[in-house]
Amino acid sequence: MLSEIVFYVNDKKTVFSGNPLTRLIDVLRDDLHLTGVKEGCGEGECGACSVLKDGKLVTSCIIPVGAVNGSHIYTIEGIRDTEKGKCIVDAFVEGGAVQCGFCIPGMVMAAYALLESNPHPDDEAIRQGISGNICRCTGYDLIVESIKLASERGGALWEK
């Protein structure tokens, strides 16, 4: 039986000893002040709270912290200053992918997970890669274009 949950957030060891049913998003935002993780629907449908758990895209609003013991979690704060993270963020800025910005941290995490598994996705693969991330401003086209730009600009970066 675990009495405390030990996991890593953006490479920093985190120990949680409260109710294991606490939502991961609340630990990230309220305890660790990682407010780039946004809450939209709170039901795992909109993707605004997307983070990487052991390299895989997940929505942190439907994951109890008790399910992440031993896991490595990365949020937008943990990737934005990496080479790959910068590549996506710069492409989003250049491509005009951002309007209100609320969905963008989750969108960047989805793009990151996509490019990690598929360095040169076509339009359809990009749309599938962000199909769990809802944006109510842009109509998606500029986001899709920006992810394509990140794939081109990053080049070999994504093949590592």
Added chain:
Amino acid sequence: MGEMIYVPTTLEEALQIRKETGARPLAGGSDIMVQGKRGIGLCPELPYSVMIISGLDELKGITASEDGSVTIGALATPSEIASSSIVPWHVRKAASGMGAIALRNTATIGGNIGNASPKGDLPQPLILLDAYLVLASERGERTISVDDFIIGAKKTALMDDEIIKSVVIPHSSFTYSYYRKIGMRRANAISKLSLSAAMTVQNGEITDFRASSGAAGPKVIRSRSAEDIIRGRKIDEIPSLKEDFLSAWNDAISPHAMPEYRRHTTRRMLEYFLDEISRGAEPGIIGEE
């Protein structure tokens, strides 16, 4: 104050907690966390005790056996299932169409079966393939078919001291296969209706024929008596048997909401599958571009 939450680290420990407290297993949490949702910054609350079993290695992995069956651990996610080359096509297809990427990385096959939602995506192909569950308790293990395990909407035959350990899919080899899920959009859609069908043909004889309907009633529907109308007959008899079969299947399903739509669409899908075979379709997947 909510009920007790446990985080066991081994199956043995989980079975002990299950027996002593009756705490219900939470595997991925994608259904349960939404059920207990109270709002931003608030810990979900449930009217029952819960044990978070995500960390149990005994419930992970997908393996093939010598007899051709495939065992999927209860904690396998739709992503793992969809990308496994040893999992039968119908199940991979259903897994790949669940939710969107993040959900497919979070949900589990054990949870999808245990939750027993009439709209659940995985029970439908599993019931088509005569899959069964291995249920573990401190008393030992027992097996039960997925069809018998799911009694109705949100009702299962799981005993208070049991945990779903794995799902076993017996070997099958079909000449023709069909799967279709109908939802409001491609990503994150709850099934409005789903259908699997499969047929094996040897020398013009239909040696196996099955279908299963999801989201068309309180539980997945398979009508063996309707299947028997076609099974064992010749391929060129399909046109003359079709109407009897379609009408028997229509009688077997029991849609509560939008019954006309569900009956009509189910009929159209089954008819398409049979017509394509009658017409001499290439063996393989029917209706896939």
